[in-house]
Amino acid sequence: MNDELAGEERALGDDRTRAIVVGPYPSKGPASLSRDPGARLAEAVGLAQAIDLDIVGEVPVALNDVRPATYLGKGKVEEIGETVKAAEAGLVSMDCQLSPVQQRNLEKAWGAKVIDRTGLILEIFGQRARTKEGALQVELAHLAYQKSRLVRSWTHLERQRGGFGFLGGPGETQIETDRRLIEERMRRIEHDLDKVKRTRGLHRKTRREVPYPVVALVGYTNAGKSTLFNRLTKAEVLAQDMLFATLDPTLRQIRLPHGARVLLSDTVGFISDLPTMLVSAFRATLEEVTLADVILHVRDVSHEDSEAQARDVEAILEELGLKGEAEGRIIEVWNKVDCLDAERLESMRVAARGYDLRRRPALVSALTGEGLDDLLTRIENVLAESRTTLALELPPEDGQGLAWLHAHAEVLSRETADDGRSRLLVRVAPERVDEVMRRYAAARSQ
Structure with a gap:
């Protein structure tokens, strides 16, 4: 049958x-x-x-x-x-x-x-790959892989759609890849990627002039990064129960509890035995992670191999030079707690309390929204460690100055005195301190 x-x-x-x-x-x-x-x-x-x-x-x-x-x-x-x-x-x-x-x-x-x-x-x-940069990075990795292999027609896969023809397609001929041509093409792609990298650098410089801190999501593929990204940003990035649903990086702006704006970056998922050539090819994309102010390591704690997956992610972060110096800006996010039964969820909570406060994981469900308010507070607290708190006063007529503070700093508190003056406590990024002190002569550090 x-x-x-x-x-x-x-x-x-x-x-x-x-x-x-x-x-x-x-x-x-x-x-x-x-x-x-x-x-x-x-x-x-x-x-x-x-x-x-x-x-x-x-x-x-x-x-x-x-x-x-x-x-x-x-x-x-x-x-x-x-x-x-x-x-x-x-x-x-x-x-x-x-x-x-x-x-x-x-x-x-x-x-x-x-x-x-x-x-x-x-x-x-x-x-x-959806962007030109993503396509170039994949082609570069593919060429590195094919340098020692033949490019052959896989005629029984002619109807396989999409991709770069790694699985073959119509019109391919059975020829051995010419190493010299491959290397010339690789050099051209690397040149194009260098231009992309310079453009990214200019975009980052522009963002820093605002400046918005960057919070990068990393994690094993299918850990729920895109679902978390969508929940926090109300965006509609492709989020499916599928390996490598996200490949091209995406940036969106979100607000933290005290009003500060940050850029949230969704990145390609990691996987065990990720080909070295791919780590190398995607280094330009992953620079968004290396330069991030806060890194959220999203883990699927409902997965039976969650610990091994976490080790694989940590190994790639180490390869990117992020182990050790970035320890204080990495927050582990234990996602998919909605998939755990009551007993396992309680054991997870007990395990989380075993960490010291600065390294304590955040238990969340990107699907239901559980724990996300606490996560945003954690992000704010990590950013606060490198920021300066200033107390200042504004006359009642300085609405423009108040608007500037709301746009470029975190307004932690505001009180209005009997004479109409506003007393504010604000938190600013290190690169903004001098500018605030010049704009508001009476500002003093707390």
Whole structure:
């Protein structure tokens, strides 16, 4: 009956590529303890589904040793070959990094296209890039990946839409990529990205003249960053239960409890074993994170591999040079508490109270809004550590001066004296202190 349904589905014109996902994970050593194999395989399936592949099989493999020729042992290669044939799969996604030789040998053995984790992530990024900068960054990473590989036509995937053709498409020819042409193209892209980087620098300079502090969202892919971004900014950034739903960075303005305005930045999600070439290519985008005044590390605490995901994010932050010096401006946001039962939620609250006050995580639900007021207060408090509090008075006729303070500082309190003068307590960024002191001669530091 299942075979009949499958045949009927194909007859009805389901043009998605049939794929099998193989998860070859170490069965011994430190790597075998760091992540749950089931969760890793589920993530690999999610990556494949993110480019609309029709997953017809999932094969976990307990890996003892990596074979130079085929990555897997001979018996396992033959076993998977039978599965590929029986499922009529045109693609096998290997959740590991394959050498070009291993990839070619597996393709010959299975009679199907083989793609590794790096190639799959590149394909997702290729489909999701919406801005010119994002497209350039993905193409640069793809070219670096292809330098040692052949560009071939994958004729059985001609109907696969979107992306940069990593999964093939109509009109491709079976030729070996010319290394010199690739390197010339990479140099041109790097030149174009340098111009983008300079433009970003000018935008940042303009923002600093306002100035608005930047609060950057980082976290594992699908941790709920875009949902949190939308909830705080009332924007409509794509937020789906999908890996890498957000690729291009987005900036929106929000107000903190005492009126200060900040720019909130939503960034690309991180993932374990993120290809080095992608970290390098997206460094220009990720500069928004490195220069942020506050970094919100958003975690999906309902996920079974939440701790391992957090370690992966921290490793990438360290690679960006943000470990240590940025410790005081990183707030852990434990998201999706609405997905926890009462007992687990209480244990999370107890765990959070175990941290010292400055490092205490914020428990929130981006979906329901729970805990977001406290989170905004936390952001305000972190920003306040580098800001100066000033007391000043304004005559009743100085409405313009009052408006300027509301636009460029945080007005913490305001009292009106009997003579109509306004007594204000304001908090200003370090670069604004001299300007405030010049504008309001009677201002004094608190």
